[in-house]
Amino acid sequence: MTYELTKREREVVRLISLGCSTEETARILGVTAPTVDTHRTNAMRKLGVSKVALVTRFALKLRLTKMNDTLTPAEKRRRGKKKDGWS
Numbered sequence: 001m002t003y004e005l006t007k008r009e010r011e012v013v014r015l016i017s018l019g020c021s022t023e024e025t026a027r028i029l030g031v032t033a034p035t036v037d038t039h040r041t042n043a044m045r046k047l048g049v050s051k052v053a054l055v056t057r058f059a060l061k062l063r064l065t066k067m068n069d070t071l072t073p074a075e076k077r078r079r080g081k082k083k084d085g086w087s
Helices: 007-017 022-029 033-047 052-061 073-079
Strands: none
Touching: 007 022, 007 033, 007 052, 022 033, 022 073, 033 052
């Protein structure tokens, strides 16, 4: 089965799988939180999932992320969090 996700939807799915909130994802991508919600909703519809937790499984299955993937240094800076022990 082929999942036709846009580039932005793939980026949102990857960041969700890394544990980023909607607001963090928006800061990283330079868009608004409602825009992230729209991309997440569209990706979930295309993947046929109704729970955000399943998005991570699809991110791994579709190789949008790896088990040892982390945020890049630039993504960490844009996220706006201090060191909190997570990704």
